[in-house]
Each structure stands twice: as C-alpha cells, then as structure tokens.
Amino acid sequence: MLLFFILGQTAISGPPKKMDNPGLPGCLAEVSELQNLAAVPQTGQTTSYHDGDDGDLLMGVPWPEPRFTDNEDGTVKDNLTNLIWLKNANCFGVKTWDHAIVASNNLADGECGLNDGSNPGDWHLPNLRELHSLVDYGNLEPALPTGHPFDNVKPGRTWSSTAYAAGPNYVWIMRMFTGEWSTYGKEGSNMVWPVRSDKD
DSSP: OHHHHHHHHHHHHOSOOOTTOOHHHHHHHHHHHHHTSOOOBOOSOOOOSSTTSHHHHOOSBOOOSSSEEEOSSSEEEETTTOEEEESBTTTTOEEOHHHHHHHHHHOOTTSTTOOSOOOTTSOBOOOHHHHHTTOOTTOOSSOSOTTOOOBOOOSSEEEEEEEOTTOTTEEEEEETTTTEEEEEETTSOEEOOOEEEOOO
C-alpha cells in the first residue's frame, strides 16, 4: 500500500524539481506562451548592400516553396499565411473605400472568375497587414514574389480596411508595384483586392 502511495504521488507530481527547474507545468506554460507569439516572415530581399543588412541576415520565417498555390477556381492560396486571395487583383476597378468594403463583403462564387463555392460574407477587404504580407521587397513592378500566379496586378493604390488612427477620414493603402504604403482619403478611389480565410 505504501509503495502504491509513493508511485501515485510521483506520477501526479512528476520528478523532484531543482530550484531553477519549473517542472512540467512551467514548461507547458512556456510552450503555450511561445505558440502565441506571431512569427515574422522574411521580406523577400536577398540582395545585400551592406554587411548586417536584411539581404545579408535573411531574418524571419523562410517562405514556403511554392509560395503560392493556384487553386484553379479563381483563387490563390498563400502558403505562408494560409490566406486565400482573389486571383484577379483588379476585378472591381477603382472604388471609394466604403464601396470597396461592400464589394468585398458581397463577393461570391460566380463573380470575378470565382468557382470556389464561396458565399457573400466569406470575403473581406484586407487589413494592412494582410495586404502587406504579399509584398516581396526584392522585387518591383510588381513588388510580389517571383512567379506569383495573380492576374491583372496594376500600378496604383490598393485599399486596405485599416483606418488611419490620426485621422478617421483617411485609410492605409498599399502600392503593389513598389511595396510602399501610405494613407489616402476615404472619398478617393483606389483598387480593391479581396481576401478570405482558408475554409479547408
């Protein structure tokens, strides 16, 4: 009976802890905390202009190969972020910000070359970080990864859904040909590139 009690206590409590050893509960807590950290991807820049610069160090999460998968249903999956992008990068032409949000939210199968079974509400206007995740700082015109499968990528500004905190009448936009971002008035007209999550 005494042996059972000792073994039972060992199984429940784990091995004796050292002063600097958090034991299993502490290790699990640390793993959980690490899982909640956001992984920062590489920028795509591989040319180095100075020892210790981005192209030299290549810091960040390496991009998967292939970076994109053409789903052949009007959508493209980004294998780095698991986001699903409309293959046609400029299906809607230019719209004001309000109209860009509505058009993105209402996008569904049968429009813009889509044959993916999507419904209104599945798509949205990307936030700035989603839009920015496409940029390859090693490329220009467009600033997208080499061999990307997107159609109709044009010079100009593309709306994000992210408002500018210092001025509610302004929104963050991306220039997909250069990788630059800036703010732009909501009443102006810019391109619309919807995105959705991977439903699979």
